[in-house]
Amino acid sequence: MRAAARHRDRRCAARRAEGRARRRAVNRAARANPPDAAPSSHRVPRERRLARFRLSWSLAPAAVARRIVLSFLRSMPMHIDLTGKTALVTASTAGIGLAIAEGLARAGAQLIVNGRGEASVKATLAHLRVAAPGASAQGVVADLSDADGARRVIDAAPSVDILVNNAGIYGPKPFFDIDDAEWEHFFQINVMSGVRLARHYLKGMLERDWGRIVFISSESALNIPADMIHYGFTKTAQLSISRGLAKLAAGSRVTVNAVLPGPTMSDGVKAMLKATADAEHKSVEQAGVDFVRAHRSSSIIQRPATCDEVANLVVYVCSPQASATTGAALRVDGGVVDTIA
Known part of the structure; x- marks a missing residue:
């Protein structure tokens, strides 16, 4: 012992x-x-x-x-891997759509880009080869303002795992000057383009028990602008569609969401601000900041978002990590919408 x-x-x-x-x-x-x-x-x-x-x-x-x-x-940093997934991003030759396409390509997705002109689609494919080396991408030339354009996209890409409905138009106009034809034009592009594609692609996603559908809506879906009522109406409609489709896919591994950007320095917004910037002898970037502070004063970041900042959220929503996020209206508006829920 x-x-x-x-x-x-x-x-x-x-x-x-x-x-x-x-x-x-x-x-x-x-x-x-x-x-x-x-x-x-x-x-x-x-x-x-x-x-x-x-x-x-x-x-x-x-x-x-x-x-x-x-x-x-x-292993703590999140790594998004979309290898083996095919992603279609409509209106993806510029602005937010192009930024989303880049983000998905960098994550490994096989990409299908879409634009109305052959030259812009070819230029986008060349850009992606540099921005996302090794990425697999093809282009589809189609105008999604009518059913024929949607059919051309579907014929070129019969099956996808990820659908990002980014096609859309906007522009201020007094309510009393908007005729029936313009109302219909906004509705066809902003709403029906996504409806037609989702109606086709969602079936395959449900059969494979995996898929992502994202509607690029807007904070104008909640803050209806008085000078763009027809635009706000179409963006609100997208929220209804995405929520309803999410319920339709209940119990599956298919998610459907809407992403709501706020003021964003897209190519279209830059073009709109250029005249003001030139007249006031300031940069387009400063004109964007001044616009937000004057016309979107509730913005918390007090500046326009970048296209990449919007794309970052969309890429996450398309990822396997976002499997419990569905039926949501996800804001990337810089805090413009002044409500908590």
């Missing part, structure tokens, strides 16, 4: 000595890497805390546990 006690004492002494050696090593490392400036409080700066953490783990005997923790820390 005395021999067992002596053995136990020796083990305890060895553990205490190991602990003292570890603490001395940590302290030496901390002294060798002092902070550049004294912190405002007595807390140890973050860099030194991380150094102590890494060193203490390197000295710890539990190598297996250490590897598990470090592996977890390395």
Whole structure:
């Protein structure tokens, strides 16, 4: 028994000595890497805390546990992988649509871009080869303002896993000057283009039990602009359609959502602001900031969003990580809509 006690004492002494050696090593490392400036409080700066953490783990005997923790820390950044998925983005030769196409291509999706002109589609494909090296992309020339255009897209791409309905038009006009033909024109492009494509592609998504449909709506769906009532009406209609389709896909791994951008520095908005910028001798970017502050004063960011900022949300919504997000109206409006829910 005395021999067992002596053995136990020796083990305890060895553990205490190991602990003292570890603490001395940590302290030496901390002294060798002092902070550049004294912190405002007595807390140890973050860099030194991380150094102590890494060193203490390197000295710890539990190598297996250490590897598990470090592996977890390395895996923390979210990585969106759409390899093997085919994505169609309508009106994707410029602005928000092009930014979405780039984001999906970088995530590994096989891309189908769409535009009304052959030259713009070819230019977009050339741009994507540079912006997303190695990406797989094809183009479809089609005007989605009527059923024939939708049919051309479907014939060129019979099946997709991801559908982003980005095609749309806008423009201010007094309510009393908007005739029936213009109301119908806005409705066909902003609403029916997405309806026609969703009606075809959703069936295949449900059969395969995976899919993503995203309608690019607008904060104008909630803040109906008095000078663009016909536009606001079509954007609100998209919210109804996306919510209804999400319910139709209930119980499946197909999600349907609407994304609501606010003022965004797309090519169309830049063109609209250029005349003001030239007349007032300012940059287009500054004209955009001034417009937001004057006409969208509830904006929290107090500037237009970039196309990439909108695209980032859309790419996430299309990802496997967004599997529990469906039937939602997701705002990327810079806080323009002044409601919580």
